[in-house]
Amino acid sequence: xxxxxxxxxxxxxxxxxxxGAAACSGGGGSSDGGGPGKGAAPKAQxxxxxxxxxAESKGPAKELPGAKPGGTATVLERADFNHLxxxxxxxxxxxxxxxxxxxxxxxxxxxxxxxTLVGDLATDTGTSPxxxxxxxxxxxxxxxxxxxxxxxxxxxxxxxxxxxxKEITGGPTWIQEWLVGNTDFRSVYDGPYGxxxxxxxxxxxxxxxxxxxxxxxxxxxxxxxxxxxxPVPRAKDTKLEYDKRPxxxxxxKISGREIDKSMTxxxxxxWDPNTDAVRHAYPDQWKFEFGASNQQINERLIxxxxxxxxxxxxxxxxxxxxxxQVLTTPELKARTADAATPYTEYFEMNNRRLxxxxxxxxxxxxxxxxxxxxxLGGPAYGEFATTxxxxxxxxxxxxxxxxxxxxxxxxxxxxxLAEAGTPNPTITYAYSQxxxxxxxxxxxxxxxxQAGFKVxxxxxxxxxxxxxIGRMDNKYDLYWSGWGADWPSAATVLPAKFDGRKIxxxxxxxxxxxxxxxxxxxxxxTSMSDVVAAGxxxxxxxxxxxxxxxVVPFVxxxxxxxxxxxxxxxxxxxxGSTYPIDVWVK
Amino acid sequence: xxxxxxxTDPPVEEDPPATRPAPTGLRPSQLAWRRFRRDRTGIAAACxxxxxxxxxxxxxxxxxxxxxxxxTTYGQNRPxxxxxxxxxxxxxxxxxxxxxxxxxxxxxxxxxxxLLYGIRTSLLISLAVVAVVTVLGVLVGVTAGYxxxxxxxxxxxxxxxxxxxxxxxxxxxxxxxxxxxxxxxxEQMSSVLxxxxxxxxxxxxxxxxxxxxxxxxxxxxxxxxxxxAARVIGASPGRVVLRExxxxxxxxxxxxxxxxxxxxxxxxxxxSYLGVGMVEPTPDWGRMLLKxxxxxxxxxTYMCVxxxxxxxxxxxxxxxxxxxxxALDPKSDR
Numbered sequence: 001x002x003x004x005x006x007x008x009x010x011x012x013x014x015x016x017x018x019x020g021a022a023a024c025s026g027g028g029g030s031s032d033g034g035g036p037g038k039g040a041a042p043k044a045q046x047x048x049x050x051x052x053x054x055a056e057s058k059g060p061a062k063e064l065p066g067a068k069p070g071g072t073a074t075v076l077e078r079a080d081f082n083h084l085x086x087x088x089x090x091x092x093x094x095x096x097x098x099x100x101x102x103x104x105x106x107x108x109x110x111x112x113x114x115x116t117l118v119g120d121l122a123t124d125t126g127t128s129p130x131x132x133x134x135x136x137x138x139x140x141x142x143x144x145x146x147x148x149x150x151x152x153x154x155x156x157x158x159x160x161x162x163x164x165x166k167e168i169t170g171g172p173t174w175i176q177e178w179l180v181g182n183t184d185f186r187s188v189y190d191g192p193y194g195x196x197x198x199x200x201x202x203x204x205x206x207x208x209x210x211x212x213x214x215x216x217x218x219x220x221x222x223x224x225x226x227x228x229x230x231p232v233p234r235a236k237d238t239k240l241e242y243d244k245r246p247x248x249x250x251x252x253k254i255s256g257r258e259i260d261k262s263m264t265x266x267x268x269x270x271w272d273p274n275t276d277a278v279r280h281a282y283p284d285q286w287k288f289e290f291g292a293s294n295q296q297i298n299e300r301l302i303x304x305x306x307x308x309x310x311x312x313x314x315x316x317x318x319x320x321x322x323x324x325q326v327l328t329t330p331e332l333k334a335r336t337a338d339a340a341t342p343y344t345e346y347f348e349m350n351n352r353r354l355x356x357x358x359x360x361x362x363x364x365x366x367x368x369x370x371x372x373x374x375x376l377g378g379p380a381y382g383e384f385a386t387t388x389x390x391x392x393x394x395x396x397x398x399x400x401x402x403x404x405x406x407x408x409x410x411x412x413x414x415x416x417l418a419e420a421g422t423p424n425p426t427i428t429y430a431y432s433q434x435x436x437x438x439x440x441x442x443x444x445x446x447x448x449x450q451a452g453f454k455v456x457x458x459x460x461x462x463x464x465x466x467x468x469i470g471r472m473d474n475k476y477d478l479y480w481s482g483w484g485a486d487w488p489s490a491a492t493v494l495p496a497k498f499d500g501r502k503i504x505x506x507x508x509x510x511x512x513x514x515x516x517x518x519x520x521x522x523x524x525x526t527s528m529s530d531v532v533a534a535g536x537x538x539x540x541x542x543x544x545x546x547x548x549x550x551v552v553p554f555v556x557x558x559x560x561x562x563x564x565x566x567x568x569x570x571x572x573x574x575x576g577s578t579y580p581i582d583v584w585v586k
Numbered sequence: 587x588x589x590x591x592x593x594t595d596p597p598v599e600e601d602p603p604a605t606r607p608a609p610t611g612l613r614p615s616q617l618a619w620r621r622f623r624r625d626r627t628g629i630a631a632a633c634x635x636x637x638x639x640x641x642x643x644x645x646x647x648x649x650x651x652x653x654x655x656x657x658t659t660y661g662q663n664r665p666x667x668x669x670x671x672x673x674x675x676x677x678x679x680x681x682x683x684x685x686x687x688x689x690x691x692x693x694x695x696x697x698x699x700x701l702l703y704g705i706r707t708s709l710l711i712s713l714a715v716v717a718v719v720t721v722l723g724v725l726v727g728v729t730a731g732y733x734x735x736x737x738x739x740x741x742x743x744x745x746x747x748x749x750x751x752x753x754x755x756x757x758x759x760x761x762x763x764x765x766x767x768x769x770x771x772x773e774q775m776s777s778v779l780x781x782x783x784x785x786x787x788x789x790x791x792x793x794x795x796x797x798x799x800x801x802x803x804x805x806x807x808x809x810x811x812x813x814x815a816a817r818v819i820g821a822s823p824g825r826v827v828l829r830e831x832x833x834x835x836x837x838x839x840x841x842x843x844x845x846x847x848x849x850x851x852x853x854x855x856x857x858s859y860l861g862v863g864m865v866e867p868t869p870d871w872g873r874m875l876l877k878x879x880x881x882x883x884x885x886x887t888y889m890c891v892x893x894x895x896x897x898x899x900x901x902x903x904x905x906x907x908x909x910x911x912x913a914l915d916p917k918s919d920r
Contacts, residue, residue: 295880320692321880324671371662375692378671435876438866439693445867446659459865461762 050116051221052109057119060273061280062111064569064582071585073283073567074311076297080260080290085243086230087163088170092577093314098227099279099573099581100265100286101250105137105156105209105224108574109278115574117221118277121151121231121249125221132216132529137224139207144270145233146248153209155231157201158192163228165191167240172486174223181214193239218529222487251281263288280569282584298322301562302332310566310585314577318560320377320436326562327380335563341576343484343557344390344493345382348469348511350477351550354427358420360549361402363427363478366413366451367552370406371443375436382555388542389493390556393485395535401546413451426454430469430476433459437480444478470506481510482557484576489531490538495522498545513550621913628909634902642705649703652686654696656703656869660685661694668694671884679887687891691881697891703869704892705899711781711788711864712850718789720843723796728835730797731804732827738801745801748794754856757787761862777868784863788850796842803838807831837914844910848903855896871896 081094086102089095107120117125122137129136143151162168164176166186173185179200180188189198202210211220236247245254251273252265265286273281287307292300297316300308302325318326318336326332347367349360369384386400404412417423429444431437441457448455458476460468469479486492495502499522500514521541528534561578563570566586573579612620622628641648649655661668667675672692674680679688679697687697730741764783769775807813808831816830855872857863864870871892878889 299883320672322883324669324673324884327671368662371659374662374668374670374672378669380671433861433865435861435873435880442693442866443659443662 050114051125052116052118054119054124056109056116057122057124057277059276061109061276061278064280064584066568067280067282067582067584068586069282069284069584071283071310072285072287072307073580073583073585074307074564075286075288075580076292076300076308076311076313076316077288077290078292078294078297078316080263083170083243084246084254085168086171086227086232086246087159087168088243089227090171092575095227095575096314096573096577096579097288098230099250099579100252100281101246101248101254101268102227102230103143103151103249103276104227105229106221107225107278110571110574117225120225120276120278121156121229126224128220130216132218132220133213135211135213135220135224137209139209140275142272142275143249144272145236146253146268146270148270149233150206151231151249152206153203154206155233156209156229157198157203158234158237159230159232160201160228161189161192161198162232162237163191164189164198165193165239171228172223172226174219174226174486175228178213178215178217178220178223179211192234215527216529218531219487219489219491222489226486251276251279252286260290262290279581280584281581282569286580294319295321298326298562301564302326304564304566309564312563312567312570312578312580312583313561314580315559316561318377318380318562320375320380323377323380323560326560332562335565335570336560337563337570337572337578338558338560339572339576340383340390340392341484341557341559341572342390342392342488343482343576344385344388345480345482345554345557346385346388346511347552347554348479348481349549349551350474350479351511351513352472353475353477354425356420356422357549358416359422359425362413362416362420362451363448363453364402364549364552365404365416366408366410366448366453368408368443368447369552369554371408371447372440373406373555375439375443380558380560382557385553385556387553388498388546388551389490389538390485392488392556393490393493393535393538394488394531395490395537395539397539399543399546401543401549408447408451410447410451417452424452424454426456427477428456428458428475430458430460430474430479432462432465432480434462467506469510472503472505472512478552479510480554483508484557490535490542491526494538494542494545495526498550511550513545513548515545515548518545618913622909625909625912627905628913631902631905631909634898635906638705638899638902639709641702642709645699645702645706649699652699654685654699656695656699657867659693659695661689663694668692673881673885679885679891681887688887690877691885691888692877697888700869700874701871701891701895704871704874705895707781707864707868708851708854708871711784711854712847714781714785715788715792715850715854716843716846718785719792719796719846720839722789722793723842724800724835724839726793727797727800728804728827728831731801732808732823732831734805734808741797741801745794745798748791749798751791753791754860756791757857758860758862761787761857777864780864780868784854784857788853788857792846792850796839796846799838799842800835803835804831807834837911840914841907841911844907845904848900848907851903852896852900 077093081097082091083089083094084097086098089098103120105120105122106117106125109116109118119125121139121143123140126135126137128134139151139153145151160175163171164186168191176185177183179198182188189196200212202212204210213220231249233247244259245257248254248268251268251271253268254263255266256264267284294316297313298318299322301311301313302322326336349363354360373381373384384406386402387398389396417425427448429441431441438459445455445457468474469476469481483493483497496508498513499509499519500516501519503509503512503514518541525534525537525541528537559572559576559578563578568584568586569582571579571582661674667680667689669675674689674691676682681688685696685698687701689695690697690700726741730738761783764787765775765780768779768783813826813830816826854863855875858870858872859876863872874892875896878892882889
């Protein structure tokens with residue numbers, strides 16, 4: 001989903017397929033610190049998530065070498081979690097917090113560099129007798145909430161039903177749309193608060209839940225790994241209040257919370273590790289602190305004084321101000337979690353204003369990716385991108401249609417502009433008004449002007465940035481945005497970003513690119529049941545879209561975070577944030 | 587500030603009477619100048635301030651001689667100056683024979699010319715604010731003080747309101763509003779217009795304190811005998827204000843203006859630091875400090891350059907202000 005402005009902010013969900021080569025394995029972070037390639041990014045590897053068996057879905061999670069239970073781990077975040085209601089979370093650090101307090105039908109198990117989709121509440125990843133139209137999940141034995149009451153199939157159904165309610169907004173909508181076969185799913189079913197049930201979900205007994213979809217969806221087991229499938233007991237549903245304190249089905253429960261300041265999680269004694277294949281839950285307690293700036297958090301983690309010795313952060317990346325210090329100091333580099341994320345960043349071109357593809361190609365040729373990345377933090381920020389989908393998506397293939405160096409090629413851009421018949425087009429570059437993006441604008445303006453563009457930099461208020469560039473009639477030509485896949489399929493990237501039929505105010509097609517031929521092709525590939533074959537088709541389609549030069553691909557984002565020396569098992573997880581589920585206090 | 591002469595220096599007063607010139611009437615300004623010249627701190631501070639003013643206003647000339655400008659991103663255009671993280675490769679923030687004060691991290695612009703142009707920006711803006719504030723403050727203050735009565739009451743309350751206003755918050759909230767009012771979407775605000783907005787916003791609050799000071803002074807002067815006498819012989823209010831009052835107000839006006847310059851330099855820097863001041867690519871002192879505070883762990887030099895220079899400038903200007911007051915008005919309490 002959309003990446004927020006500001007380097008380290010943000011981000012709506014995703015799944016990473018790629019795993020960092022270095023410090024992300026569970027070995028306590030004592031990786032090859034201070035090796036030769038001091039700033040080298042981890043190589044993103046394309047690796048299909050394998051679908052796990054029922055045996056792999058069985059708990060308990062495999063013990064990690066050196067791990068021990070007990071202690072208090074601290075999490076430092078810039079801002080409090082906006083949502084904790086499992087039906088409303090869609091931002092990576094909120095989803096990461098959910099890992100501690102809620103469980104879903106399926107989830108991802110990462111061991112070393114291998115990732116498996118396994119059953120979480122369910123005994124396996126679901127079965128479909130009819131090629132993806134009907135999906136049945138059976139719940140494990142011994143599942144309990146924080147008050148000791150059993151987790152039932154009816155609660156899973158109710159949890160999904162309430163995500164249809166008009167007040168429960170913000171979460172992913174895949175399951176809802178698929179269940180009713182309509183993108184405007186609330187018009188078909190408006191949630192359980194009016195007393196209606198959703199007939200597409202059946203619960204013949206307390207341990208079986210069956211979904212009936214109007215169209216086959218091979219991706220369904222992946223979709224129920226998202227937090228929409230979290231069980232919620234009807235009696236405990238406090239509607240909007242649920243956002244502040246969800247009822248725990250996971251290994252911890254919220255014991256105290258001061259919004260915007262702090263939060264404490266303590267053990268949920270009723271959580272049985274034998275039912276859980278992925279969560280280790282070593283620390284006795286989690287303490288969250290909110291409110292410090294990214295720079296302050298990084299400096300606290302570097303200093304690691306007092307309680308900060310056992311502190312980590314879910315998403316505050318090592319920013320440009322400390323990147324060099326961290327990556328060139330072996331002691332600090334040894335306590336970083338580092339991996340490629342599913343996010344790809346673009347500089348979107350407004351295809352409705354820049355209608356001449358030659359002009360767009362010239363912009364791609366002239367764009368100073370390397371200079372811009374240098375301002376944003378250099379190699380710690382990510383790898384240069386030349387494609388639309390990132391290397392973590394199934395079917396990813398590296399190619400470079402523009403064939404220009406990352407510093408930009410002024411001569412090639414000039415030549416393209418001459419071919420377009422407009423040697424000096426005027427470009428409005430919109431950016432979020434923060435000191436960092438202001439500096440980036442200096443570089444972009446200079447580089448594009450050298451190529452012959454006339455550039456008007458246009459700052460936009462940081463808070464309304466996405467609203468402004470999301471207008472269909474915006475008056476800008478070039479603007480940054482980021483996008484990550486919800487699970488490792490291009491079906492969650494290309495249709496979201498480049499399907500002209502989805503152009504709307506506040507939509508996600510910021511480039512306003514529309515090509516009916518491409519949209520038709522997207523429909524065809526979406527209905528394919530073989531995900532690997534579909535991956536190949538997506539890649540072919542992607543090259544065809546890129547031939548139209550709709551955006552300037554910028555970087556594949558990297559997640560590099562620090563943690564205190566008192567923690568072990570810190571790694572970057574599947575959604576591109578740093579995970580708490582393997583962490584122990586030394 | 588008056589400094590004690592070192593014991594080795596012969597005290598001025600003990601000059602042999604023979605060499606002492608016959609006592610002649612000295613004009614107040616001459617007396618003030620004489621007092622000022624004896625004040626070594628004042629002279630030193632004046633020299634420092636003069637260096638800053640010359641350096642700032644002469645920035646374009648200097649940049650021409652030095653062969654660099656504050657806009658070119660040398661570090662990005664030329665490999666070998668910045669490392670992959672965007673920090674200068676050479677020690678001390680990239681100081682070298684070519685880049686005397688080093689390079690800016692990230693963009694790789696020349697720090698020395700950035701600083702000089704930044705000083706120029708800050709100085710010009712603060713001088714303009716002081717000019718506007720002083721003129722406005724004198725007009726309002728003298729009018730209120732001289733007319734008294736209802737006018738004085740109304741003006742006094744307005745000043746109260748202005749002085750109790752949380753001005754910094756107002757700057758942060760108001761500047762973007764003015765900026766968006768004055769620019770069409772799709773066009774960039776020129777740096778001159780932006781500077782104008784900053785001057786206007788700062789002046790909108792600054793006049794109040796000057797006006798209050800002047801009003802008080804006028805109130806005490808108004809009942810003096812020479813003013814009464816001028817009134818009695820039928821002088822017009824204009825003549826009384828211009829000929830009788832204003833000449834006696836020069837001292838407080840000068841002192842308040844000289845003390846206000848460093849205040850506005852820091853305020854302007856603070857605005858840029860808070861993100862509502864001058865924007866890229868206009869070089870700015872405050873924004874350099876902001877960036878310095880961010881990169882200080884890796885590149886302390888980049889923080890020291892604008893930081894120390896601003897410290898020196900503000901201290902020197904404040905000392906100069908003190909000396910000016912001592913010279914003009916030796917009896918006043920400090």
